[in-house]
Amino acid sequence: MxxxxxxxxxxxxxxxxxxxxxxxxxxxxxxxxxxxxxxxxxxxxxxxxxxxxxxxxxxxxxxxxxxxxxxxxxxxxxxxxxxxxxxxxxxxxxxRDPDVEAARGEFYLQLYRGLGLNEEQKETALKQILYFLDYxxxxxxxxxxxxxxxxxxxxxxxxxxxxxxxxxxxxxxxxxxxxxxxxxxxxxxxxxxxxxxxxxxxxxxxxxxxxxxxxxxxxxxxxxxxxxxxxxxxxxxxxxxxxxKRLRDMERRAERVLETVRAGKSVGMDITLTLFPRHFEQLPLIISETIGHLDWLVHDGKLKIEDDGGLWRYEVVEECLK
Ligand SMILES: [Zn+2]
Structure with a gap:
């Protein structure tokens, strides 16, 4: 039962x-x-x-x-x-191993640096993650x-x-x-x-x-x-x-992410805010959505990442037309 x-x-x-x-x-x-x-x-x-x-x-x-x-x-x-x-x-x-939680904090900070979050955005995102630990x-x-x-x-x-x-x-x-x-x-x-x-x-x-x-x-x-x-x-x-339907929706979103990069946005946080301009109160969520699709596009060889002194710049890999 x-x-x-x-x-x-x-x-x-x-x-x-x-x-x-x-x-x-x-x-x-x-x-x-x-x-x-x-x-x-x-x-x-x-x-x-x-x-x-x-x-x-x-x-x-x-x-x-x-x-x-x-x-x-x-x-x-x-x-x-x-x-x-x-x-x-x-x-x-x-x-709730303190070492694990410390490592998590470090991980997010490094990631947020790569994605180009400013100090205020970093603090907001971390706060939103920690908020859930109260429950x-x-x-x-x-x-x-x-x-x-x-x-x-x-x-x-x-x-x-x-x-x-x-x-x-x-x-x-x-x-x-x-x-x-x-x-x-x-x-x-x-x-x-x-x-x-x-x-x-x-x-x-x-x-x-x-x-x-x-x-x-x-x-x-x-x-x-x-x-x-x-x-x-x-x-x-x-x-x-x-x-x-869910898989197709992801494919469509990946297409939009690719278009956003092609239109000149190269930094993760800019891409995130272009895609989700009204969801700032759910920062970890919209960052996850964006980076998930960026990862996928990189894996498929459609995007590449240039490391610009710790900041990641996403670039479209143009196919060679012969
Ligand atoms: Zn869940």
Whole structure:
């Protein structure tokens, strides 16, 4: 049995859906809602409607480390003793390791320098990233879930590694029942974003999130399922068409990014503000969108980067016409 429980969030995205899986001997909550009193009340109420108390929970699965999905985990573990199950990449994040957080800060600063953010823009962007940490608790991953694993206590659900929206993102697939638990991998009413993330280890190359996302979208598109339970909004049906549309929208945006560079914008931040002139309050998001597409164009050989004393200048690679 699967119960959907909508939970309010203080974020522009609106409600998040968490899911209660009732197995024969196992009660599992998929995602938690943010760390707010309203969210906890809604969760307790939703669990109650399914005849369950927080104390009864055996397991908490986290689809990815974003505050609306993991915020209440510490509180719920304290109250229930539930085990936490997530991708191994979730552990260093949710443990709130100070070294990891310092490395993240450094990473963003260096990146913002390359993209040409001024001091005020850097400060605004970092503040917007840190703001979300007010809505998460600390926890540890007890059981790592990787591609192909079965969800303990609910063996019909198979784990899929679906990076892109987040590097630690997993989805759950019930092949027999033709159902998916999607987290934020696919959302019906909005396109999910491939958010920038630092590399797993300091000094490594950062992951190309949009490209990972496209690949993971295609993987999920190829699977046979009828209904997808998403982290936000209504259930996803007709996923093959929906994912085709999402992929096409990205291609169109890449085309616009290329045009913007061709029109003379060479610095990441200028390109970002040309594409998204009215979204300054969501700076990390619009930077992620822009750089995701820039990465992709560079990878495809349509753009190249010149390092101008730590500032990256994007240039169109003109094809040789013979
Ligand atoms: Zn998310």
């Amino acid at each position: 699967l119960h959907k429980i909508p939970i309010p969030t203080p974020f522009p995205v609106g409600d998040i859906n968490v899911y209660l899986l009732k197995g024969r001997d196992c009660l599992t909550l998929v995602d938690t809602g943010p760390l707010t009193r309203d969210a906890l009340e809604a969760l307790e109420h939703g669990l109650g409607a399914a005849g369950v108390r927080v104390e009864d929970l055996d397991q908490i699965v986290l689809t990815h480390y974003h505050c609306d999905h993991v915020g209440l985990v510490e509180h719920l573990v304290e109250k229930s003793g539930a085990k936490v199950l997530a991708h191994p990449y979730t552990e260093p994040l949710i443990a 998460v608790g600390t926890a540890h991953v007890d059981t790592a879930l990787q591609e192909g694993d079965r969800l303990p206590g609910h063996e019909e659900w198979e784990v899929l590694y679906t990076p892109g929206h987040a590097l630690d993102h997993i989805s759950l697939f019930d092949r027999q029942g033709r159902r998916m638990l999607l987290g934020d991998h696919v959302i019906k009413h909005i396109s999910s974003n491939a958010l920038l993330e630092p590399p797993l280890r300091r000094g490594e190359e950062r992951p190309r999130m949009l490209m990972l996302y496209r690949e993971a979208l295609r993987n999920v598109q190829a699977l046979d399922w009828e209904i997808g339970y998403a982290g936000h909004g209504e259930e996803v049906t007709g996923h093959k068409e929906l994912i085709t």
